[in-house]
Amino acid sequence: MDLSYSAEDNAFREEVRAFIKEAFTPDIRRECERSKNGYISKDLHITWQKRLYEKGWAAPNWPVEHGGAGFTPTQKFIYTHEMEAAGAPHTIPFGMTMVAPVIMKFGTEEQKAQYLPDILASNVWWCQGYSEPGSGSDLASLQMKAEDKGDHFLCNGSKIWTSMAQHADMIFCLVRTSNEGKRQQGISFLLIDMNTPGVSVAPLITLDGPAKDQQEINQVFFEDVKVPKENLVGNLNEGWTCAKYLLEFERGNPYSGGLHRTLDKLRELAGDIEADGASLLENADFSAKLADLERQVMVMEATELRIFSDVSAGDNIGPGSSSMLKTRGTELQKDVSELAMEAIGQYGLPFVEDTLASTNESDIGMAGVAPITPRYFNVRKTSIYAGSNEIQRNIIAKAVLGL
Amino acid sequence: MDVEFTSEDQAFRAEARKFIEDNYPKHLIGADRGDLSKEDFLAWHKILAEKGWVAPSWPEEFGGTGWTVTQKYIWNEESAAFGTIPPLPFGIAMLGPVIYTFGNQAQKDWVLPGIKSGETWWCQGYSEPGAGSDLAGLKTRAVRDGDDYIVNGHKIWTTLAQHADWMFCLVRTGAEGKPQAGISFLLIDMKTPGITVRPIITIDGGHEVNEVFLEDVRVPAEHLVGEENKGWTIAKFLLGNERSGIAGVARSKKAIDRLREIARGELEDGAPLLESSDFARRISELEIDLTALEYTELRTLASESKGQGPGPESSILKIKGTEIQQRITELTMEAVGNYASPWVPQLDRGDNYRAIGPDHAEGVSQTYFNTRKTSIYGGSNEIQRNIIAKMVLGL
Amino acid sequence: MDFSFTEEQTLLRNMVQSFVQDNYDFDSRMKIVRSEEGMSREIWGQFAELGLLAAPFSEEMGGLDGGPIDIMVIMEELGRGLVVEPYLPTVVLCGGILSRHASAAQQEANLPGILGGEHIWALAYSEPQSRFNAGDVLTSAKADGEGFVLNGTKAVVAAAPWADKFIVSARISGEQRDRNGIGLFIVDKSASGVSTQDYPTVDGNRASEVTFENVAVSGDALIGDATTGLSILEEALDHGIGAICAESLGHMKSLNDATVEYCKTRKQFGVPIGSFQVLQHRMVDMFMEYEQSVSMTYMVNMKLSEGEEERRKAASGAKVQIGKSGRFVGQEAVQLHGGMGMTEELSVGHYFKRLTVIDTQFGNVDHHLKRFASA
């Protein structure tokens, strides 16, 4: 047992920091700091991901043969942690961390050659078409139909909550190809070009009040959409296997770096807020709440270190651990956003239209407050998506406790 | 809407307070329920019986006080504020209403006076090892044999059965249909041959609950209350009564006062603990929650005085009331710091026993551990939530 | 970065685990707790034979060269058995102070007795008014020629009824709550002027109120110097925190296992109560509290030998965690056991009680949250 990093690890950390210093340019930083929902403009996302690509770091999770970064587990932790701590953009996950591993595992050689390089280089924007109006936690009940028409599938139905679909070139979908047998057995995994005739996207407006075209989620409609046969990944009616494989990858992320940063910002902000003639930081109750959150983030970090120091690249951390990280991490995100909103008091009330809160004019009262309340509302999502926290508890109950 | 008390109510409050102050046995002031003898338990009961105030909730014809709902509320408040030992619930609150509602004349004539005077100590024989939350799963059998029932079975968690003269008991008399359909309500003399009472010691070190074994116990059939196989209706009726008053608001208020007193006497870095912002904040949070509960109770009271019975909303009173009680005992234990640790059960105290630490630390951790029971018994808080889900939310 | 145990540590764990299983099942434990003395000298002797009492000390001192991680492993397993024998006060607290700060002569005079199992030690630092502030010291040590004279009362001194020797904090100079001017003294319990009032504690241990009335000690009873006793003491208490964090893991694990097992077998409404989702999610929360506590326990024990600031922050952070988690796990375990959880007969209540005491021991959640914030 030993908490110290090796000299190589420390050197790597310095390299990551140096990279961030150079690549995380003020234009990107500004939008990251002020975005209501964690997304920035499409072009900046792409700029950032291309910078990572050039450095060879676009895909920390991929095997080296496909262009993965080849990090050790500790390096991967350091990398993610530093990125989070700097507040750098998240890599848009739908291509890089969701569909790509599925293609690597279940795709044909042609599919690998066709899709993986463009994902790695961020040439193509993907979105995830799983959820439907009638199928959320109970994903296996999905209804979107794909009929076999000889040389193509004819798709009809609708996907909902589709993040960033308005920017997407491609969508990967779970579709129903059979109604026989168990519900899980009639599902297939299909890649669909968003420009195909019959595909349309309608925005959904979330609580944080996004500006036009800056919405986070959408409903995607499919009306007699023809999808070439070669876009099927894996075997027909075996899409559920792909889906489950992917779900594991959605959760095993570290949260503590980002939480640390948000709390540091909050501490700074609270130092500037006056309460009863002193700084809010000197208020015993507030500082106790802040300290307790800082402590809980420390716990989170210790847990992450413990879990991630133990897995190597390409491996899953196991259902119990990933469910626990997801549950605790998102709960903390919500708590932190709540304390931030509490801290700014009445300046939480003004509503800012701009999703990126990109100008200082949007700060009424004091600098930096505009995105705080919208974030509080937006972050409610984290315990709902990627397997709601109730579902995560069900998973732990079953997989770990054997209940 | 009006939360003011009328001048009659005020006058009643003064009378009630004076009566308690003048008549409450001096040696029981501040006594801990944990170490009371049978006589102690009954002392105040008997004084109240003499005054005619022992069963305020009963109809007047059976010896109730005829008080208004508000007066009853005031009486409870004053009793709690003084810290009286309330009359035991098993007779007054549980069995009495069952008898005057379901009993025959003979049963009314012999059971009710004994409850009021304190002559007869009753205990509640519901739970069994295999039947707790699922009470209808009970297995203790009563088989008719001439003019008697012969009872065999095993009751558990029977509170203060060691002092009891009689037990009211749920027994299985029929095996047909739903489990609820074959249950009867029987009164059993604890001195009948075949009954053994075995103590269960709880985590607070006290002897409060027991196991009661029944082996070929002969019970005259005249002690059946209501009809055979219709005991479940009675049981449910009783459970409803058990729940009203369970919020314990007045007693929690008193306990918070005491907590504050303790926190004033405890020092942290030389200053009273009560001045610590953390601690003061936690007391305030408790008080606010208690106020919310108080007004919830007043609301149900208001609808009761309009003639509507306590609905499933009373599950809220049970849940919130017991959670608050548990938090108070927890905070009180925290307040005394290191002196929460000493643990010298009553039974082990020799003649030259000296109290350890400040007097106010005495027994606080025992109380904390004992109070864990409140979310388990009287319909566990999980069951209460299920009830709200079903009856209130329609889930 | 490495969270794995060495082979020796794994062997150590297996050894303690099987010792506890074979010799310290719940019935044996309750017999010991209810005995006149309240501990087993025989078990203590076996600890010595197994090398547990020597584990954390360096080889020069006759020890096995272990460290906080070895203590952690031992304490976790002792926790599973709810062991009452005074490993914490003797080896971790007093042994730790002696090994880190005592003079060679003091070590030579005192350590063999600890390692060999001949002497039990208790750390007498808290006072009736001090609550959780170890620097709030009224017990006085007045210089008297070469030596000192001690006067004062120490509160709730764990293991004092069994102890042969104490390490006592006493004020040599300064005001009641000054950080400077506190000395740590080695005092024989048999010294004249030392008296104790012994009693059991909530968790089945024993403690005493210890009074010093004109107790004369020689100059070499003082550990370290006459001013910095408090920082030595605080360091020892942080080591104590590392150890009881580990102990509490044993308790929480036992409670979680017992609760899951009970809910799988206990039937109501014709089904195991573990099939109710409300209860499942409660057990999941218990599990997560436990896992978070494991993380913090590993972390604090790895940070004990770092700089004072790091150490304080880690110790207080971990103590808050196990305080909260222990309370949650204990309360829920009782609740999910229903009436059975309330009984003295089941081990559940006893784990719960030890966890409750652990929250207070060395300072409760509020205290350590403040210390964490100021570190």
Ligand SMILES: Cc1cc2nc3c(=O)[nH]c(=O)nc-3n(C[C@H](O)[C@H](O)[C@H](O)COP(=O)(O)OP(=O)(O)OC[C@H]3O[C@@H](n4cnc5c(N)ncnc54)[C@H](O)[C@@H]3O)c2cc1C
């Ligand atoms: C901001 C956002 C972005 C999203 N992005 C995408 C995307 O890009 N692509 C995509 O496919 N989907 C996306 N989703 C959808 C997301 O995965 C679903 O919202 C999620 O699976 C929950 O489904 P639901 O909303 O239908 O809620 P429901 O499944 O109807 O759940 C409602 C409530 O019931 C609870 N519940 C359900 N089943 C159980 C059970 N068995 N036990 C206990 N509790 C249960 C849930 O936890 C929840 O609290 C996104 C969602 C949000 C909020």
Ligand SMILES: Cc1cc2nc3c(=O)[nH]c(=O)nc-3n(C[C@H](O)[C@H](O)[C@H](O)COP(=O)(O)OP(=O)(O)OC[C@H]3O[C@@H](n4cnc5c(N)ncnc54)[C@H](O)[C@@H]3O)c2cc1C
């Ligand atoms: C101090 C004390 C005094 C008592 N006095 C008496 C007395 O005088 N007379 C008497 O007859 N009884 C008495 N009881 C018994 C008490 O009523 C029972 O303990 C209670 O009904 C719970 O039953 P159980 O203990 O068998 O727990 P179980 O029913 O086995 O419950 C175990 C756990 O499962 C939960 N659970 C059970 N069913 C469900 C469900 N459907 N959904 C969700 N959760 C569920 C419970 O809430 C609990 O947490 C007393 C109990 C105590 C602790």
Ligand SMILES: Cc1cc2nc3c(=O)[nH]c(=O)nc-3n(C[C@H](O)[C@H](O)[C@H](O)COP(=O)(O)OP(=O)(O)OC[C@H]3O[C@@H](n4cnc5c(N)ncnc54)[C@H](O)[C@@H]3O)c2cc1C
């Ligand atoms: C001394 C004592 C005091 C008690 N006090 C009260 C009280 O004040 N109020 C009270 O309501 N209960 C109390 N109980 C518990 C009481 O036994 C149960 O509420 C009673 O069994 C409910 O009656 P029922 O069997 O008709 O179940 P129902 O009324 O149908 O259901 C009662 C509860 O059990 C759950 N349940 C029922 N069947 C199932 C099933 N098959 N699977 C899962 N869950 C199920 C329901 O969701 C509900 O929570 C007490 C028990 C004892 C022993």
